[in-house]
Amino acid sequence: MSKSLDFLTEALRRLPGIGPKSAQRMAFHLLQHDREGAAMLSRALYQAVDTVHHCASCNTFADTEVCELCSDDTRERALLCIVETPADQMMIEQTMTYKGLYFVLMGRLSPLDGIGPRDLHLDKLVGRATDGVVDEVVLATNFTNEGEATAHYISEMLKARGLKVSRLARGVPVGGELEYVDAGTIARAMLDRRSA
Amino acid sequence: MSKSLDFLTEALRRLPGIGPKSAQRMAFHLLQHDREGAAMLSRALYQAVDTVHHCASCNTFADTEVCELCSDDTRERALLCIVETPADQMMIEQTMTYKGLYFVLMGRLSPLDGIGPRDLHLDKLVGRATDGVVDEVVLATNFTNEGEATAHYISEMLKARGLKVSRLARGVPVGGELEYVDAGTIARAMLDRRSA
Numbered sequence: 001m002s003k004s005l006d007f008l009t010e011a012l013r014r015l016p017g018i019g020p021k022s023a024q025r026m027a028f029h030l031l032q033h034d035r036e037g038a039a040m041l042s043r044a045l046y047q048a049v050d051t052v053h054h055c056a057s058c059n060t061f062a063d064t065e066v067c068e069l070c071s072d073d074t075r076e077r078a079l080l081c082i083v084e085t086p087a088d089q090m091m092i093e094q095t096m097t098y099k100g101l102y103f104v105l106m107g108r109l110s111p112l113d114g115i116g117p118r119d120l121h122l123d124k125l126v127g128r129a130t131d132g133v134v135d136e137v138v139l140a141t142n143f144t145n146e147g148e149a150t151a152h153y154i155s156e157m158l159k160a161r162g163l164k165v166s167r168l169a170r171g172v173p174v175g176g177e178l179e180y181v182d183a184g185t186i187a188r189a190m191l192d193r194r195s196a
Numbered sequence: 197m198s199k200s201l202d203f204l205t206e207a208l209r210r211l212p213g214i215g216p217k218s219a220q221r222m223a224f225h226l227l228q229h230d231r232e233g234a235a236m237l238s239r240a241l242y243q244a245v246d247t248v249h250h251c252a253s254c255n256t257f258a259d260t261e262v263c264e265l266c267s268d269d270t271r272e273r274a275l276l277c278i279v280e281t282p283a284d285q286m287m288i289e290q291t292m293t294y295k296g297l298y299f300v301l302m303g304r305l306s307p308l309d310g311i312g313p314r315d316l317h318l319d320k321l322v323g324r325a326t327d328g329v330v331d332e333v334v335l336a337t338n339f340t341n342e343g344e345a346t347a348h349y350i351s352e353m354l355k356a357r358g359l360k361v362s363r364l365a366r367g368v369p370v371g372g373e374l375e376y377v378d379a380g381t382i383a384r385a386m387l388d389r390r391s392a
Binding site for chain 2 (some may be wrong): 002003004005008009011012014015016017022023025026027028029030031032034035037038039040041042043044045046047048049050051052061062063067085086087107143158
């Protein structure tokens with residue numbers, strides 16, 4: 001039919017979770033109903049590929065050498081919270097309970113997907129955490145198997161270098177009813193019980 | 197965080213069926229794992245917006261003034277099949293049972309969505325169908341309420357201009373078991389029964 005349309009459909013399949021039918025539907029929609037949106041997306045992609053890199057300090061996506069949060073003088077520089085993704089970092093920021101800095105792994109250890117310590121740039125993390133200012137590292141990776149393994153690995157690595165390492169508390173979620181919480185979570189909450 | 201990243205996430209939401217979480221996931225994926233794919237998609241969008249227009253003859257997407265299929269001298273020029281989308285046209289082409297030409301509506305009549313005869317450029321269709329060469333028009337719009345209404349409207353319009361108009365046969369699908377076919381389809385198949 002149209003070579004440009006075929007190329008666009010093929011390119012849309014590079015998006016995660018988009019198969020051939022969805023890609024075709026998206027291409028038709030953009031060309032038929034939203035050419036302005038297509039042009040805007042083209043510019044946004046070009047600009048992002050061109051300007052977005054990793055913050056020299058915390059490794060998250062940034063347009064500048066050091067991101068805004070890392071440049072903020074009001075944050076506590078002795079606290080370093082380690083998260084898997086920028087989305088996780090945003091969730092923690094929304095809680096307004098943390099005033100330290102971050103390090104964003106941009107992934108997790110996942111041997112099955114071929115992601116080892118090297119792919120996560122853990123050397124960059126070690127350099128960051130042992131700058132002499134950081135005193136405590138808070139591990140806030142996910143509580144999945146891979147997130148837990150990542151936390152364990154980093155914990156061992158940083159404790160060996162004399163840092164204080166903590167982990168987000170596990171337990172029954174706020175508003176949770178015991179009847180509907182899984183047994184593993186309750187077992188953990190029982191082991192980690194605190195004096196009331 | 198990063199303005200370019202925010203802009204990209206916002207632009208990705210212009211894609212049909214993509215909400216804020218999916219857009220964010222796509223943006224992270226492209227920047228972290230597939231910058232080449234992002235650059236390719238940027239180029240593909242730019243090129244498509246720039247070059248893809250509607251075939252002067254059949255109204256489908258094309259890079260040239262008249263699309264390849266319409267320029268093909270081996271097709272029967274007396275037969276004109278009307279479909280809703282380029283995807284529908286491709287499905288009919290795959291059956292290898294039709295050797296005529298097409299007219300692609302790029303939509304269907306849908307008063308609820310504000311799509312009337314004018315938005316579908318039915319004047320272009322009338323001009324095409326009354327060129328003196330076309331003898332029979334085959335209506336191959338979908339068998340949904342909107343597709344049926346569109347077929348009915350076009351049928352009346354073209355019959356008034358003296359053209360022979362036909363519709364794809366309705367009935368029990370090939371391989372279909374009566375027990376699992378809906379009553380409306382069986383009723384239709386009964387009314388349209390043919391001598392065996």
